[in-house]
Each structure stands twice: as C-alpha cells, then as structure tokens.
Amino acid sequence: MYGVIFTFLKEYVEERHGGNETWRKLLKASTGQAYKLYFPVVDYPDEEIVALAQTAADALSLPLPAVLEDFGSYVGPRLMSFYPMYLKNNIDNTFDMIIHAGANIHDAIHRHNPERKPPQLSAHRESDNILIIHYQSHRRLCHVVRGIVRGLGERFNEEFTIEETQCMYHGAVECIIKVTKK
Numbered sequence: 001m002y003g004v005i006f007t008f009l010k011e012y013v014e015e016r017h018g019g020n021e022t023w024r025k026l027l028k029a030s031t032g033q034a035y036k037l038y039f040p041v042v043d044y045p046d047e048e049i050v051a052l053a054q055t056a057a058d059a060l061s062l063p064l065p066a067v068l069e070d071f072g073s074y075v076g077p078r079l080m081s082f083y084p085m086y087l088k089n090n091i092d093n094t095f096d097m098i099i100h101a102g103a104n105i106h107d108a109i110h111r112h113n114p115e116r117k118p119p120q121l122s123a124h125r126e127s128d129n130i131l132i133i134h135y136q137s138h139r140r141l142c143h144v145v146r147g148i149v150r151g152l153g154e155r156f157n158e159e160f161t162i163e164e165t166q167c168m169y170h171g172a173v174e175c176i177i178k179v180t181k182k
C-alpha cells in the first residue's frame, strides 16, 4: 500500500490517540524503529500497515476490527481533502461520494499509476435510503470500508446503520455491505 495511507495512519494516531509520542512508540514496537518516515508515493508492504494497526489495537486494548473501523472514519473525509482533484463539485452526500469513488476515483488512481492497486469497489442505490456496496481486495479491509462510510456520514451530517450481508472473512469472494440511512 502506498505511503499516503501510512501518513494518514500517523495523523490518526497523533490526533485521536495521544500525539507523536504514541506514534513513535507504536513504530518502535511494530517495526523496531521509532523514527521511520513513510513517503506518500512509495509502495510499502501491506502487512506493515496491518502490523501497525494491530500494535495500536494491543496498546489500546481494543479489537483490531474496531481500530480499523475508527481509522476508516478518520480516513474517509481525509481522502476527500487530500485528493480534491478527484472530486466532483456537486457531491453533497455520502451515497453519491461512495458511488463516485467506486465508479471513477479508484480507477483513475490506478490509470494514473498502474503500480497502485486500490480495491475493487462498486455501489448502487437500492432505494433512496439504502446503498449496497460491493468490496473486493486481497487486503480484506472491509472494516476500513465501514469506517469510511461512517466518517463520510459525519462529514455530510448523515447517520447510517451498516450491515455486512456477506464477508470475505466468512469465505465469500467479496464483501457486500448494506448501508441504511437513518
């Protein structure tokens, strides 16, 4: 995964879990180095980000899925502010943002740099207040997807119930996530 996601993880830990000191402790515990820098456009092993998140979960005595979901809620709005060039001007709600990301943004990122491997994501409205998301990735980060949905909801002032109707962790080829607007 590209360094930009590690940069977001660093920001997330610093903002929500105790500043730079916590980040350095996590780095040290997870990679053996307290001062490692992640460059946004360098590709780093996927295992490294999961190891960092696992170390954070252990330090916070929280389950890993909860930490990944909370990280997702931070990352959703952060992706929007970091990549304004990929946004459409008229998007004012979570469902349209996710549909646009699935239909256009990840593909554009991959086209721009074929080395980048964003997830396969698609979404469609089942009704005005129900969105069905299909997510497939060898990284199996469906907890991050759930968090992104929640985080975008906070950004657009919307609340959701999120239910995973099938999941790669239970043997499915892709995760299907049903999002209902309250």
Ligand code: HEM
Residues within 6 Å of the ligand: 001, 002, 003, 005, 076, 079, 080, 083, 086, 097, 098, 101, 105, 106, 109, 115, 116, 117, 118, 119, 121, 137, 138, 139, 140, 141, 142, 144, 145, 148, 149
């Ligand atoms: C706001 C617009 C978005 C932008 C600019 C964006 C961009 C990116 C980028 C640059 C990556 C890293 C790819 C790599 O390192 O090769 C990524 C990964 C990811 N994105 Fe998006 N994304 C957006 C929206 C979304 C949305 C709405 C979701 C889900 C609801 C999502 C789910 C994910 C996940 C789960 C990953 C982790 C990689 C994986 O699962 O394989 N993204 N995205």
